[in-house]
Amino acid sequence: MTEEEPPSLRPGWTRLPHTHVPRPTFYPAGLALGTALIFLSLITSVVVLIVGVSLFSVSLSGWIYEIRHERK
Secondary structure, eight states, rough: OOOOOOOOOOTOOOOOOOOOOOOOOHHHHHHHHHHHHHHHTTSHHHHHHHHHHHHHHHHHHHHHHHTSOOOO
């Protein structure tokens, strides 16, 4: 049997170009949670502020590191 041919496109349609899609990551969710904890600390305690700031800074630095070294 020969190589399978891709299904035909409808008239007027074109195929999408192959582009690089970044891999999924949890850093944006950690950044959002850190921000929420920082604002929550305004009405709760300093401990929540420390946890929120640390989570925010770790997530932001991890996300920036991942973006900078993604193509290597």
